[in-house]
Amino acid sequence: MTPPTESQSPGVGADRAGVRRDTTGELREPGGVRRDATGELREPGGAPGDRAAGRRARVVAFGGGHGLSVSLRALRRCVPELDLDITAVVTVGDDGGSSGRLRARRGGLPPGDLRQALVALAGDHPATRRTAGLFQHRFADTPGDPADTDDGLAGHAVGNLVLCGLIELLGDPVVALEHAGAMLGAVGRVLPMSRQPVGIEARVRGADPVYPDEVRTVRGQHQVAVTVGRVESLRLTPTSPAACAEAVAATAEADWLIFGPGSWYTSVLPHLLVPGLAAAIVASPARRLVTLNLAAEKETLGLSLADHLATLRHYLPELTVDLVLADSKAVGDPAPVERAAESLGARLVLAPVAVVDGEPRHDPAALGAALVPVLGADR
Secondary structure (H helix, E strand, C coil): CCCCCCCCCCCCCCCCCCCEECCCCCEECHHHCEECCCCCEECCCCCCCCCHHHCCEEEEEEECHHHHHHHHHHHHHHCCCCCEEEEEEECCCCCCHHHHHHHHHHCCCCCHHHHHHHHHCCCCCHHHHHHHHHHHCECCCCCCCCCCCCCCCCCCEHHHHHHHHHHHHHCCHHHHHHHHHHHCCCCEEEEECCCCCCEEEEEEECCCCCCCCCEEEEECHHHHHCCCCEEEEEEEECCCCCCCHHHHHHHHCCCEEEECCCCHHHHHHHHHHCHHHHHHHHHCCCEEEEECCCCCCHHHCCCCHHHHHHHHHHHCCCCCCCEEEEECCCCCCHHHHHHHHHHCCCEEEEECCECCCCCCCECHHHHHHHHHHHHCCCC
């Protein structure tokens, strides 16, 4: 049974809470009402799946870190041709680097993945681009004695500190993200998958190369991401975190749900392990698209692209998918991936979406070009 999702905190930042900019730069009031450039309020369009009256296509992208950032940058490149309303739903399990230090010292949500999503959606005005650069600026070590470890700023990204400050000031991470988005002129919305931070644990075979057949528990997102063994199972702690109510609502109202690319076990699959969010994903009338990775990472060594798709069904058996997007070169023999896609109810779409230098990285421009005919097919 799916536990109830947490409700939105009332009264916090009530003067402008929920106001955001959509992909055209228009202001959006709470409840989906849009405020255009003249200040006039406009009512939202029809129900999910009903695209009459010129309503924007609502796209929700799930993930975290660099993979989600690439997906959001690609979606932004679709905006000149498609009228998209973009929402990012971000994992909240990071425990490494600056985010891990802030989480351990001050509690609350790890800000790094949220920051990256905000910056990916930042507006194009020179002032907002400078603000985006400031958010990404990371303090270097203080010059001098390397034995001096008292520099509390070293290694922190400015945006991480800003987000922590906004959350502390406003009392609600969702409201804080709205305000940060306004600072960046964001052309979409960023939401956490849960208002509470989560831990990520995996049962890994061969985590210790000396004992390749032994299965051990690896704890923490960072440790799972760099494990040298094969992940056999994944779980969150707590096991049933409350889903962010706004993320659930966005999922229910979406026209498209997009999963990947990104670290499969630590950025993509965690969304399927939040009961309230998983239920919303299954129940949503939206079409579902999975963008596959270009190469295995440490946490997915030994997993084929077909195996990546199989894990989705393993962790959310009720999940169906409409389209699977893969790079035409990275996929190799498409037959196994096609069969895995068909088992989810999906059609495989092949396109050149990698950077041209041969590195296993998605090119946001190429990915955006591949997404335009897919997302615009029903317009």
